[in-house]
Amino acid sequence: MKRLITLTVNGETHQVAVEPRQSLLHVLRQELHLTGTKEGCGEGECGACTVFLDGKNGRRLPYFCGGGRWP
Numbered sequence: 001m002k003r004l005i006t007l008t009v010n011g012e013t014h015q016v017a018v019e020p021r022q023s024l025l026h027v028l029r030q031e032l033h034l035t036g037t038k039e040g041c042g043e044g045e046c047g048a049c050t051v052f053l054d055g056k057n058g059r060r061l062p063y064f065c066g067g068g069r070w071p
């Protein structure tokens with residue numbers, strides 16, 4: 001079941017319906033069409049999907065490139 005979330009990216013606020021296991025990387029690229037964030041390993045190792053979350057580098061959080069759940 002999709003869940004409606006609100007997120008602010010680069011100062012712009014968006015409401016997006018996401019699946020529980022949908023990655024932040026997928027939401028950024030597919031739903032918001034922000035393709036600057038790339039997928040590399042898809043396992044949290046390479047850092048290609050790095051984004052800043054609340055002003056901090058959050059690359060190690062599992063929901064960025066996949067496999068995790070939304071906080």
Ligand code: FES
Nearest residue numbers: 040041042047065
């Ligand atoms: S794609 Fe490699 S860390 Fe996310």
